[in-house]
Amino acid sequence: MGIQRRHFLQTTGGLALAALMRAWPVEAAEKDFCVPDNPLQALMAGNRRFAEAWQRADQETKTTLRAADPDPRCFNSPRALATSQHPWATVLTCSDSRVSPSWVFDTTPGELFVIRNAGNTAFTEAIASVEYSVSILKTPLLMVMGHSGCGAVTAAMGTDPLTPSLDRLIQPIRENISGSSDLEEAVKRNALASASTLMQRSAVLADAKASGALKLVVGCFQLSSGVVTLIE
Template identity: 55%
Template sequence: MEKLNAIWNDNCQIDPAALAQGQKPFAAILSCADARVDPSWIFASGSGELFQVRSAGNTAFNDAIASMEYAVSVLGTPLLLVMGHSACGAVKAAMASNPLTPLLEDLVQPIRASIKPGEGLEAVIKGNVRAAASTLVAKSAVLRGAVERGKLTIRGAYFDIGSGQVSWL
């Protein structure tokens, strides 16, 4: 336990005593659950700096939207990033015709709905990011209002696993 405490203290970029008082993340990120896509690592951030919502395929499901409403309205987070990534397995599953479990079908349904005819994997991944960003403001009056008042910026991004590069969409 003592060793774990030392690791925590050594690795917090923000004073642990300050973290205990509350969080003030500079950005909220909706990203994929993929083990190669770790927003804290990608953006060199520590505990308390990024509010993260992750699920396979980075889809704006209602739970994700509600979490983002909390980040924006309660924590005052000024930037919301939707980040897709290269070789996304959830997007591949949405593009394939292999049978999935009922729950996985639910998961890929919004991705499938965003696919335009003839698109390749990277285009579908980027289209899915744009669709999720649109869904956030379409379904949430809180997020829409924050954008309209200039309190919130919503951006899409694409993370390339092989190069480590993040590009804005």
Template identity: 40%
Template sequence: MAAGALAVPKLLAGGASAADAMAPSLKTSLDACTPPGDALQGLLERNKRFSKAWQALGEGVSPKKRMALKVSMFEEGCQIDRMALAEGQRPWAALVSCADARVAPEWIFSAGSGELFQVRVAGNNAYDDGIASLEYAVAVLEVPLILVLGHSGCGAVKAAMASEPLTPLLEDLLKPIRASLKSGDDLTQAIEGNARFAAAQLTKRSAVLKEAQANGKVTIKSAFFDIKSGRVSLLD
């Protein structure tokens, strides 16, 4: 903890310097797709758009037609200028989500390149490298929101609940998930509990994130993505 505390002023100083060095015109270009108002509500509104399109992808629809329906939801969105993205980034939300191929944050939140800072790993764990990446996102990029996103049918949580032998690396991966498990929980409850646990770990294990949260510079939430409906629900 002491080492993390010592890193806070250095990171914050670096973030301030980077922000000050960015030209106002570049900031404007990079902020072109940032939703107005609260970032969390912006994510949830974007997800409503995705969920509506996702539920239209019914049986009897060809793969090409399904993709056309998905792409149609982006007609209401926007894309940051590629030349501006070549010069910098100003994401307005950060996600800790599973590496599962069915969980694609840009689709789920109808976002273009440069909008979402992402940390992805099986089981959406709060692992060391991921937390360090989030420290950078908050302290340097000034991202105001971190959302830890669990999802239905998560294989990593299912494996953590089972007793089958795994490789040493997989055992290490599942340790934090197993630490979140509660006796009697079904799979969905365990997935939700794991997302809450990972969100809580961010400030417990990072002085940078703890200070930023205390100062109102970042909000940390957990949520659950239901693959069938395409809906994201906040967790208490």
């Protein structure tokens, strides 16, 4: 039987919901929204907190886990979020149920703008969504994140018959991985290719990156350790 979510939340403290319960709210003024000075540093620091709790949860069956970061943290108040949003990072990732960016990066509501689809591909709607986050919401950081054990990439590597819709979904992945036979390598190649496609197909994103308004990174989430590794 898996670890109960309630116990995990109560005892890991540094993770999103538990952090929100002991944080101080920020009201609606735009300048007071939770926006870190260094978004990538904040994103990776959040992942370190998550990974530590994730690894402890894998080792301990009793509810004796403790927060990696006991200090109170900022969160956007519900009143502020009811009328506006100012996320500081955009994440394009897989729809896999085990890959939740808010948990993986230990964030609270209003901090991440997330686009998810099986295989984290840069299809037309995903590109449009990222354009919105970058051009309208002004998110300064974009991460394309693959993950270990990706089912969509596995399907793209295989020859089993699929439904027409699924076949269309994984066609870009097949092109991205170019016949790779190693799943870990294929996941990374697919994520890198998706990031490249975003820049190639969107002048808005390419211009933002060129001007320095947007930082683009590519990461891979390891399910066993909870760690996100930057691969570009």
